[in-house]
Amino acid sequence: MSNTIEMFGITIHKFSMNGAIDVLQEWLQFGDNDCKYVVTPNVDHVVLLEKNPAFKQAYDHAAMVVADGRPVVLASRILGKALPETVPGSDLVPNIFERFQQQQLPLRIYLLGAMPGVGEVAAANIKATWPMVEVVGILSPDFGFEKDPAYCDRICQSVAEAKADLLVIGLGAPKQEIWVEKHAHKLPVKVALCVGATIDFLAGNKPRAPMWMRKTGLEWLHRMCSEPKRLVKRYAVDAIIFPRLFIREWMKK
Structure with a gap:
């Protein structure tokens, strides 16, 4: 049995x-x-x-694609392509840390993203919770950095000098995915995770939804209420377009 499915063009x-x-x-x-x-x-x-070719290219070249959203998993089940469960980046990162901690294996990580000062708080929390995980680099890049090739080269050099195993990228989509796809050949790390607000969550800068909301697929509601100016419009647009894309997939089936 194949360990992948094709859905929504990915x-x-x-x-x-x-x-x-x-x-x-x-x-x-x-x-x-x-x-x-x-x-x-x-x-x-x-x-x-659907409308960003560079984003689609980043997805096509990714080594692993795992479903974050509960609606994506639900859609897969309705279409007969059932994904086992959601694997949100905000849970994936601490679970990796916990695995290495339990097995007493060292892990060197680099935190790229979030606002200035957030990475340092996240690093302190990581050290207190998972002593086997060493934060060897922290960088909060300037706004619009992705448009400056020289700046991007300096970021890649910083990551290289840190000798990290794992690069945790919290720049938001689609910027983080497009950036890492473009610069992966300059990033001598074993794995890079594109995980949005995860650095903020590790720092306690943004609160996670209660567990019952995560388990029932309502974390999006918690996030929208926490950041209404940024997320209400996005979720409203998604609520209109996603059902159309699902119907298109259903018609293919």
Whole structure:
């Protein structure tokens, strides 16, 4: 049985959380520094992929694609392509840390993203919770940095000098995916994770939804209420377009 499905024009891996971590642990322990990067599609990603060729290219070149959004998993089940569960980036990162901590394996990570000062707080929390995980680099890039090739080269050089195994990228979609696809050949890390607000969550800068909301697929509502100016319009657009894309997939079936 194939470990992938095709849906919404992208290939998605049929990994559970533990299955994804098993693969990532193997890459991190035994892989080369060839920057295998991971993307996590949710409803907003599916909508953006329709109109952003660079974003689609980043998805096509990703080493692992695991479903972040509950609606994406539900759609897969209705279409007869059932994904086992959601694998949100905000849960994937701490679960990787926990795996390495439990097995007493060292892990060197670089935090790229979030506002100035947030990465330092996240690093302190990581050190207190997972002593085997060493934060070897922190960078909050300037706004619009992705348009400056020299600045991007300096970021890649900083990551290279830190000798990190894992690059945690929290720049938001589609910027983080497009950026890592473009610069992966200059990033000598084993794995890069495109995980949005995860650095903020690790710092406690943004509160996670209560567990019951995460388990029932309502984390989007918690996030929208926490950041209404940024997210209400986005979710409203997604709520209109995503059902159309689902119907298109259904008609293909």
